[in-house]
Amino acid sequence: MNIRALADLQKTLAPHVPLGKSRLETLSLILLGMIGARTVNLTHVATERPGRAKVASTYRRMQRFFQHVDLPEDWTVRLVVALIGNPRPWHLCLDRTNWKIGRADVNVLVLAVVTTRFRVPLMWTLLSHSGNSTTAQRIALMNRYLQHFDVSTVRMLMADREFIGQEWMAFLVDRKIPFAIRMKEDQIVRVEGRDLSLRSWLSRCKGVRGFTAILPGRDGHPDLELHFGARRIRGGELLVVASSRPGSGARILRLYRKRWLIECLFADSKTRGLNLEDTRLSLARKLSLLIAILALAIALVCRTAAALMGTKFPGRKAHGYLSKSWFRTGLDETRRLLRSHAETPPSFRKLVMPRRPRQGVV
Numbered sequence: 001m002n003i004r005a006l007a008d009l010q011k012t013l014a015p016h017v018p019l020g021k022s023r024l025e026t027l028s029l030i031l032l033g034m035i036g037a038r039t040v041n042l043t044h045v046a047t048e049r050p051g052r053a054k055v056a057s058t059y060r061r062m063q064r065f066f067q068h069v070d071l072p073e074d075w076t077v078r079l080v081v082a083l084i085g086n087p088r089p090w091h092l093c094l095d096r097t098n099w100k101i102g103r104a105d106v107n108v109l110v111l112a113v114v115t116t117r118f119r120v121p122l123m124w125t126l127l128s129h130s131g132n133s134t135t136a137q138r139i140a141l142m143n144r145y146l147q148h149f150d151v152s153t154v155r156m157l158m159a160d161r162e163f164i165g166q167e168w169m170a171f172l173v174d175r176k177i178p179f180a181i182r183m184k185e186d187q188i189v190r191v192e193g194r195d196l197s198l199r200s201w202l203s204r205c206k207g208v209r210g211f212t213a214i215l216p217g218r219d220g221h222p223d224l225e226l227h228f229g230a231r232r233i234r235g236g237e238l239l240v241v242a243s244s245r246p247g248s249g250a251r252i253l254r255l256y257r258k259r260w261l262i263e264c265l266f267a268d269s270k271t272r273g274l275n276l277e278d279t280r281l282s283l284a285r286k287l288s289l290l291i292a293i294l295a296l297a298i299a300l301v302c303r304t305a306a307a308l309m310g311t312k313f314p315g316r317k318a319h320g321y322l323s324k325s326w327f328r329t330g331l332d333e334t335r336r337l338l339r340s341h342a343e344t345p346p347s348f349r350k351l352v353m354p355r356r357p358r359q360g361v362v
Contacts, residue, residue: 035274079296119265
């Protein structure tokens, strides 16, 4: 690891993270170590530390960091936004990622911000159960977002079929949060005065189709008028997307395509990138802290790619896909610079963000 890069990162983070000098150095070691080792497993991260310190002592130091450090909720939000440096409004994606640690289920509800060059976790909730999130958990996560940002910062919220329900959609409409959410085929809607399932209404759907329908109110919730885009996909399955904003069916479907970027983000976090599943941390507080550091690492890597590529984009191969993803471009360049003794990744430069008074030292 480049000692100069470590020092520069500490200086960058110092005004914005309420930690003492020693803890801040440990945080920087973990952050750069997981990028260099391409894993979040602390036994491997510890080997990346520069200098003569023993690996065992570095590993114990990192263990103590997760044992004793308790940072405020969403402490990385302002840092991630500063690293993105992208004008709002932006697109948000909501989804879950899950894996197992032994017999224990790890289930994380993630709200991510996606731009042309960035896809970064912004906020998340560790679920204490396996399976889908509840409406209350989704609403709580969105309320956390609205505590930090105005609703005008949301260009579109995208989510898959798991994130449906009258109360949830009524909440989004009430808060004026625009959304594009995929619906299930058996969802009942009111079209032309009749209550039909989407499967029945679109039984003869060919090509792209757009229409407006009512989502009937239930349990005291009002009816919702939504705009739909639909088409058949591979295998004859229906892709039906509901949006709170009017538009053609093609436009609604085009907006929903960006939802796939959060799946790419999960791949960047796991096997294609930093191997989040390698962690042995299972306590919610410790795991949330690790995901926060991971979010900073992803933002730093993407910012390095932006500095390297400028206005260019990675080339595409004959099959149409990028020869190297934006994240992988930044990851490779950051790892190269961390092994250099003369250069510091450009993402470690001073962040343009308002400075808050420090709340105390951990």
